[in-house]
Amino acid sequence: MLPILGLLTGIILGLLFRVPVPAWMARYLGIALLAALDSALGGLRAGLEQKFNEKLFIGGFLANTTIAGLIVYIGDNLGIEIYLAAVVAFGVRLFQNLAIIRRHYFQIHHWE
Amino acid sequence: MGSDIKTFRFQALIAIALMLFGFGLVTQLRSREQLSERLTAQSEPDLVEIIDSLDGEIKAMRTELTDQQIRLVSFRDNEAGNQAIINRTRGETTELKLLLGRDAAQGRGISIQIKDRQRLLTGFDLRQIIEEIRSSGAWAISVNGRRINERTSLWRDAGYVYVDGLKMRSDFKIEAVGDSDLLYQTITLPRGIRDKLDTLKGVSVRVRREKSLALPPIGVADQKVRQ
Numbered sequence: 126m127l128p129i130l131g132l133l134t135g136i137i138l139g140l141l142f143r144v145p146v147p148a149w150m151a152r153y154l155g156i157a158l159l160a161a162l163d164s165a166l167g168g169l170r171a172g173l174e175q176k177f178n179e180k181l182f183i184g185g186f187l188a189n190t191t192i193a194g195l196i197v198y199i200g201d202n203l204g205i206e207i208y209l210a211a212v213v214a215f216g217v218r219l220f221q222n223l224a225i226i227r228r229h230y231f232q233i234h235h236w237e
Numbered sequence: 238m239g240s241d242i243k244t245f246r247f248q249a250l251i252a253i254a255l256m257l258f259g260f261g262l263v264t265q266l267r268s269r270e271q272l273s274e275r276l277t278a279q280s281e282p283d284l285v286e287i288i289d290s291l292d293g294e295i296k297a298m299r300t301e302l303t304d305q306q307i308r309l310v311s312f313r314d315n316e317a318g319n320q321a322i323i324n325r326t327r328g329e330t331t332e333l334k335l336l337l338g339r340d341a342a343q344g345r346g347i348s349i350q351i352k353d354r355q356r357l358l359t360g361f362d363l364r365q366i367i368e369e370i371r372s373s374g375a376w377a378i379s380v381n382g383r384r385i386n387e388r389t390s391l392w393r394d395a396g397y398v399y400v401d402g403l404k405m406r407s408d409f410k411i412e413a414v415g416d417s418d419l420l421y422q423t424i425t426l427p428r429g430i431r432d433k434l435d436t437l438k439g440v441s442v443r444v445r446r447e448k449s450l451a452l453p454p455i456g457v458a459d460q461k462v463r464q
Contacts, residue, residue, distance in 0.1 A: 127245075128251040134256050172244075179250060
C-alpha cells in the first residue's frame with residue numbers, strides 16, 4: 126500500500142510544483158526515470174522474494190540513474206545513441222520484474 | 238515486530254523511489270506538454286517566424302561550417318606555401334653559398350690554361366676573363382686552385398699577379414663550373430678575350446671543356462695555396 130501512496134504523492138507533488146525542465150534535459154530525465162522505475166520494481170521484487178537489502182537498493186537506485194544520465198551524455202558527445210542500449214537493458218529488466226511481481230501476487234491471492 | 242519494521246522500511250524505501258519516479262514522470266510529461274502547448278498557441282505568423290529563425294540558424298551554421306572549411310583549406314595551403322618558401326630559400330641559400338665560394342662546387346665547366354712567359358698579364362686581364370665567364374653563367378670560379386668571389390682582389394706588383402694578396406705563378410689555370418658549351422664559346426668567340434690575349438707576346442691561351450670539375454670552398458683553397 127505504501128509504495129502506491131508514494132507514487133501518488135509523487136504525482137501530486139509534480140502537479141503542484143511546476144518544475145521547468147529545459148528541452149536539452151528531457152532525454153536525461155527520461156532515461157533517469159526509466160532507471161528509477163527499474164530500481165523500484167527490482168526492489169519490490171526483491172522484497173516480495175524476501176531478499177531485499179536496503180544498501181543494495183539505495184546504491185542501485187542512485188547508481189542506475191546516474192549511470193543512465195552519463196550514458197546519454199557520452200552518447201551525445203560521441204554522436205552515437207548509446208542511450209538506446211540503456212533503454213533496452215532497463216526495459217527488458219523492467220518487464221521481467223513486472224512479470225515476477227504479477228506472478229507473485231497471483232500466487233498470494235490464489236488466482237492461478 | 239522486527240519483521241514488521243523491516244517490511245515497513247522496505248515499503249518506505251520503495252515508496253520514496255516511486256514518489257521520485259512519479260514526481261519526475263509528471264514533471265517530464267508537463268514539460269513536454271508545455272512545449273507542445275506553446276507551439277500550438279503560436280499563431281501562424283509566429284510559427285513562420287520560428288521556422289524562419291530556425292532556418293536562419295541552420296544557414297548561419299552552414300555558413301560557419303563553410304568558413305571553417307575555407308580556413309582549413311587556407312591553413313593547409315599556407316602550410317604548403319610556407320614549405321615552398323622554405324625550400325626556395327634553402328635553394329637560394331645554397332646558390333648564394335656557391336657564388337660566394339662558401340661551398341665546394343662540382344660539375345661540368347671549362348678550364349683555361351694561360352701561359353705568360355713575359356709576365357705581361359695584369360690583374361685587370363684576369364679580372365676581364367673572370368667577368369666574361371661569370372656573365373656567361375659560371376657559378377663557381379677558381380684561379381690556380383683558389384676559389385674566388387666578387388670580393389676577390391686582383392692586382393699586379395713587380396711582375397707578379399696577386400690574388401687576395403697571394404702571389405701567383407706566371408702560368409694561370411682558371412676553372413669555371415657552369416654550362417661548358419656556353420662558357421667555351423664565350424672565351425673562344427672570334428675577337429673575344431682569347432684572341433685579345435693571344436695577341437700579347439709570350440701569352441698562350443688554351444681552353445678545354447671539362448666533364449667534371451671540383452672546386453674547393455674558399456677556406457680550403459686558401460690553406461692549399463698557402464701550403
